[in-house]
Amino acid sequence: MRNLRIIIWKETVHLKRDGRSLIIAFVLPLFMTILYGYAISFDLKKIPTGIVSFDKSVYVEEVLLSLSASDYFRTVNFESTGEMYEALSAGKIKCGFVFPYDFSKNRYIKGFSEVQILVDGSDANLAKKVQQTVQRFFIESENNVRFLYNPELKSRNFVIPGLIVVLMTMLGVILTTRSIVGEKERGNFEMLSTTPVRAYIIILGKIIPYGTIAFINVFIITGFSFFVFKIPFEGSLLSLSFYSMLFLFPTLSLGAMISSYAKTELTALTTSFISTMLPSIILSGFIFPVENMPSWLQPISALIPATHFLKIVRGIFLKGTSFFPQDSLSLFALGLVYILISIKGARKKIG
Amino acid sequence: MVYTEMPSSNDFIVQTFDLSRHFGKIKAVDNLNLSVKKGEIFGFLGPNGAGKTTTIRMLCGILQPTSGMAKVCGYDIIKETELLKSHIGYVSQKFSLYQDLTVYENLYFYTHIYDISGQKAKDRIKKMIELAGLIGRENTISYYLSGGLKQRLALVCALVHEPELLILDEPTVGVDPITRKEFWDTLKGLAKEGKSLIVSTHLLDEAYKCDSLGFMHLGKLVAYGTPKELTRNGKEPLEETFVRLVKNA
Numbered sequence: 001m002r003n004l005r006i007i008i009w010k011e012t013v014h015l016k017r018d019g020r021s022l023i024i025a026f027v028l029p030l031f032m033t034i035l036y037g038y039a040i041s042f043d044l045k046k047i048p049t050g051i052v053s054f055d056k057s058v059y060v061e062e063v064l065l066s067l068s069a070s071d072y073f074r075t076v077n078f079e080s081t082g083e084m085y086e087a088l089s090a091g092k093i094k095c096g097f098v099f100p101y102d103f104s105k106n107r108y109i110k111g112f113s114e115v116q117i118l119v120d121g122s123d124a125n126l127a128k129k130v131q132q133t134v135q136r137f138f139i140e141s142e143n144n145v146r147f148l149y150n151p152e153l154k155s156r157n158f159v160i161p162g163l164i165v166v167l168m169t170m171l172g173v174i175l176t177t178r179s180i181v182g183e184k185e186r187g188n189f190e191m192l193s194t195t196p197v198r199a200y201i202i203i204l205g206k207i208i209p210y211g212t213i214a215f216i217n218v219f220i221i222t223g224f225s226f227f228v229f230k231i232p233f234e235g236s237l238l239s240l241s242f243y244s245m246l247f248l249f250p251t252l253s254l255g256a257m258i259s260s261y262a263k264t265e266l267t268a269l270t271t272s273f274i275s276t277m278l279p280s281i282i283l284s285g286f287i288f289p290v291e292n293m294p295s296w297l298q299p300i301s302a303l304i305p306a307t308h309f310l311k312i313v314r315g316i317f318l319k320g321t322s323f324f325p326q327d328s329l330s331l332f333a334l335g336l337v338y339i340l341i342s343i344k345g346a347r348k349k350i351g
Numbered sequence: 352m353v354y355t356e357m358p359s360s361n362d363f364i365v366q367t368f369d370l371s372r373h374f375g376k377i378k379a380v381d382n383l384n385l386s387v388k389k390g391e392i393f394g395f396l397g398p399n400g401a402g403k404t405t406t407i408r409m410l411c412g413i414l415q416p417t418s419g420m421a422k423v424c425g426y427d428i429i430k431e432t433e434l435l436k437s438h439i440g441y442v443s444q445k446f447s448l449y450q451d452l453t454v455y456e457n458l459y460f461y462t463h464i465y466d467i468s469g470q471k472a473k474d475r476i477k478k479m480i481e482l483a484g485l486i487g488r489e490n491t492i493s494y495y496l497s498g499g500l501k502q503r504l505a506l507v508c509a510l511v512h513e514p515e516l517l518i519l520d521e522p523t524v525g526v527d528p529i530t531r532k533e534f535w536d537t538l539k540g541l542a543k544e545g546k547s548l549i550v551s552t553h554l555l556d557e558a559y560k561c562d563s564l565g566f567m568h569l570g571k572l573v574a575y576g577t578p579k580e581l582t583r584n585g586k587e588p589l590e591e592t593f594v595r596l597v598k599n600a
Contacts, residue, residue: 006463010449010456017451017492191447191509194411195464196436 003197007205011179015209024175025213026220029167033221036163037156037229047130049073050084050096050118059104067097072133088120095119095130157232160225161317162286164218165310168244169251169280171214173272176255179206181268184259200343203259207252214251218244234320243312243324246331250305251276253338260342280306305334364389364516364547365410369419371570372405379405381570382419387549387563392542394561394578395551398597401567403551404444407520410549411441424515437465440509442519448505450494454485457493457508465512479507482537499530506537517541519550523557535560555589566596573599 015021049067053060068075076093078084084096098116106113117134121127180203183189192202218240225231254276262268282288283297284306290298301307308327315321365387372380380402387393395403408414410423412432421428426435448457458479462472480486483503488496493504502522509517519538523531535557542548542562550561558564559578566574566581573596579585582592 002466002468003464006460010452010460013456014449014451186450187443187445187447188449190413190443191441192464193413194436194439194441195461196433196466197464 003201004205004208007197007202008208011206011209014179015213021175021178025171025210026217029171029217029221030224032167033160033163033224036159037225045071046074047072047095047133048093049075050078050087050093051075051099052078052081052084052096053099053103054101055099055103055105057104059107060099063099067137070137072137084118088118091120093120094126095134156229157318158314159286160221160229160231161313162284162310164221164313165247165284165306166277166280166286167217167221168214168247168309169276169306171217172211172248172251173255173258173276174269175210175213176207176252177259177262177268177272178265179210180256180259181262182265184263185265203256203342207256210255211248211252214248215241215244231317233317235316235322236320239322240313240316243309243316243328246328247305247309247312250331250335250338253335253342254305257338257342276304276306279304283307284310286310302330303334305331308334362388363422365393365421365423365549367406367410367419367421370406370409370416370421371418372402372409372414373417378570380409380416383567383570383572385565385572385575387547387565389547390542390545391562392538392548392550392560394558394564395549395567396553396558396564396593397551397567398553402570403567404520406567407518407549407551411439411518412436437512438515440512440514440517442505442509442517442522444521444524448493448501448508451492453490453492454480454496454504455489457504458511461508462511467512475511475513479511482510483507497530498526499533502526502530502534503537506534510541514546516547516549519548521551521553523552523554531557555593558589566593568597573597 015025051064051067053064064075067073076087078087078096081098084093084098087093088096096118098118100114100116103113103115119127119130119134180189183192189202193199219237222233222237222240226233255272258268258271258275262271279301280286283293283301284290284304285301286306290301290307293301308324308330312324312327315324363386365385367383367385370380370383370385371378383402383406385406395407397403405414409416409428410421412423412428412435415429423435424438426432426438428435449460452460455476458476459472462468462475467475480489483500483506485500485504488500493501496504506519506522523534526534531554538548538550539560550557552558561578563577564575564581565572574581574592578589582589587595
């Protein structure tokens with residue numbers, strides 16, 4: 001165990017002198033938080049919207065007023081549908097509403113009325129968002145739907161907590177593999193293996209400092225998102241710490257697993273990027289909901305620690321929940337599997 | 352042949368018995384029987400791919416043999432690797448230094464890795480800095496040292512725990528002749544103090560500086576003896592001896 005201390009000491013000296021690692025460790029996370037917080041918003045505001053109304057009733061006037069008063073739409077009036085089509089194809093507007101002549105009549109007689117909505121589908125992502133926004137607008141105004149936990153449905157509230165997960169994965173896996181495999185490549189590992197210090201002590205000595213950095217970053221980002229981005233934090237810091245540590249177990253084991261098989265730093269970086277970073281961004285539910293994935297992909301997403309931690313982090317931030325028995329168990333089980341594979345890999349290397 | 356009890360002798364620092372290591376179908380080391388006497392410099396010669404490095408890795412306890420046995424410093428290389436490792440020092444082809452650590456930090460790290468701490472560690476580090484001729488350079492980042500000094504630092508890092516046996520795998524690759532000579536003077540000095548050394552090399556002028564030589568080819572030991580014996584009492588240049596050995600093998 002005394003050996004462990006000296007390896008941790010050495011690792012901190014490396015870190016102190018390696019500007020690039022320091023930037024990855026402390027500057028990059030903050031930079032990404034700011035970037036995601038300000039620049040990347042999935043919310044649409046002021047969608048340029050064309051309006052054609054064949055119904056000149058007061059009711060339509062009211063609807064139009066609330067449309068243009070809402071933050072979602074910026075309305076432009078057209079005399080005919082033809083004119084509106086032209087504007088749509090020229091890209092001047094992204095969607096258009098056509099109110100039929102019997103709009104208000106149906107409303108009073110049938111109890112509901114229909115409006116034709118045209119959405120520019122050339123950008124499928126945007127079209128989907130426009131559709132959702134339109135639906136949300138009508139649901140909110142017509143019915144009494146309440147969105148719990150994130151009432152404004154702000155994507156920032158849901159992206160930034162998720163970013164913690166992505167950044168922790170990045171720091172945990174990339175910094176650890178970079179350091180272990182780099183040492184292997186330079187021949188230091190060979191020298192160390194001729195000393196009495198055991199392989200797992202070396203790995204542990206490298207995991208602890210980088211795990212600590214990832215852990216510290218959780219609080220930096222949490223603080224930043226709370227004070228700067230005013231993202232609600234309903235849960236407790238204690239449960240955030242606990243689950244962060246639980247999440248570090250499979251994440252760092254994954255890093256150790258990659259390092260025990262990769263021979264060069266380049267292989268290690270590429271492997272860790274493809275096997276951890278990409279899935280934790282794409283498959284974990286960070287951006288695309290797991291529920292939307294094809295059924296064969298969903299079990300794969302469950303193998304990624306980020307998927308589970310993402311649910312936990314969003315739960316802590318937005319709902320204030322502190323018990324996640326199923327996800328905790330998954331994280332623990334995944335960690336166990338990864339660490340066993342990496343020990344096997346390390347043994348193979350020595351044997 | 353299966354050894355139930357390992358024969359051993361106090362005169363030898365290394366003894367291998369039918370030591371083999373195969374990588375798939377390749378017999379990197381094939382039934383090697385080698386003895387290295389205590390207190391001498393043993394030169395391990397052979398062309399690239401002869402099996403020198405594989406043998407050295409097994410002797411260091413970092414590679415398991417496929418079959419056969421070996422004793423290094425009196426320890427079984429299979430069963431007593433931990434004990435073995437604290438009695439040997441290893442210098443690899445690459446300088447196994449942490450280039451971003453200072454001279455002092457490198458030595459500090461290795462002394463503590465060998466569980467030496469406190470005042471004992473301080474004394475040992477001081478001694479090693481003297482031995483390497485690095486007085487006044489303690490706080491220099493290793494990266495900025497010259498090739499020769501880096502190599503001396505790598506050497507003393509492997510000596511911090513005062514090992515009985517020092518194993519050097521082609522330590523002078525890419526080093527200029529003057530630095531090489533100085534390095535060998537240091538090695539000779541260590542042998543004089545009673546340390547045993549195994550040096551693998553393919554530089555023939557270095558071979559003459561060894562007390563005894565072993566020549567490996569295709570995983571087998573094809574010749575063994577003092578430089579004088581191998582060169583027919585010095586009548587044949589060592590270079591020709593090797594060409595002869597490789598052709599006959």
